[in-house]
Amino acid sequence: MSGFERLRKATPDDLGFILALEANPANEYVHSYSEVQHSANLEKGTVHYFIAEDKTGEPLGFAILFDDGPGRIEWRRIIVDAPGMGVGQKFMRAVIDYFRESGVKSIWLDVYEINARARHVYRAMGFKETGQRPLASNSDITLMIMELTLV
Numbered sequence: 001m002s003g004f005e006r007l008r009k010a011t012p013d014d015l016g017f018i019l020a021l022e023a024n025p026a027n028e029y030v031h032s033y034s035e036v037q038h039s040a041n042l043e044k045g046t047v048h049y050f051i052a053e054d055k056t057g058e059p060l061g062f063a064i065l066f067d068d069g070p071g072r073i074e075w076r077r078i079i080v081d082a083p084g085m086g087v088g089q090k091f092m093r094a095v096i097d098y099f100r101e102s103g104v105k106s107i108w109l110d111v112y113e114i115n116a117r118a119r120h121v122y123r124a125m126g127f128k129e130t131g132q133r134p135l136a137s138n139s140d141i142t143l144m145i146m147e148l149t150l151v
């Protein structure tokens with residue numbers, strides 16, 4: 001495996017890779033979908049699945065984003081297979097550039113307060129913390145809400 005080379009849209013053939021990353025106990029701060037939910041999402045024009053690839057075409061990670069009104073996107077999920085090697089930041093930049101070029105004005109997300117690595121990466125991408133709320137299923141867990149304005 002080498003570094004991030006490009007992104008591409010995901011297809012149903014990527015679901016095995018996506019489900020395996022979601023099921024990895026290392027990704028404890030990330031929620032998951034069933035295969036049926038992912039398949040339904042992939043059919044929708046309002047949900048965007050991306051795969052990060054290295055130069056040989058090996059998948060390195062995935063991202064899922066949802067349309068959330070005119071010019072606005074929710075970044076719902078991102079996981080890379082080998083964290084801490086620079087893939088996530090390059091992948092995020094490529095996804096953000098894709099939406100900027102599509103005319104999107106803002107991207108928001110929420111992240112577990114205790115997920116320090118992800119919060120660091122989001123701040124490095126330019127996301128600002130705009131609020132917080134408890135996780136619906138466990139009020140002991142705080143989610144930080146972050147927003148990126150695209151120019």
Ligand SMILES: CC(C)(COP(=O)(O)OP(=O)(O)OC[C@H]1O[C@@H](n2cnc3c(N)ncnc32)[C@H](O)[C@@H]1OP(=O)(O)O)[C@@H](O)C(=O)NCCC(=O)NCCS
Pocket residue numbers: 026027029030077078079080081082083084085086087088089090110111112115116117118120121124
């Ligand atoms: C979040 C994620 C996508 C980021 O991708 P990544 O490839 O690990 O990110 P990078 O290697 O590009 O950058 C990691 C940065 O975090 C920093 N970092 C690592 N551990 C950290 C910690 N515990 N606290 C704060 N910063 C940390 C690194 O120093 C690096 O920053 P730098 O470039 O300024 O030195 C990835 O870590 C991941 O898949 N995590 C598991 C799933 C997850 O948490 N997803 C987000 C859910 S909201």
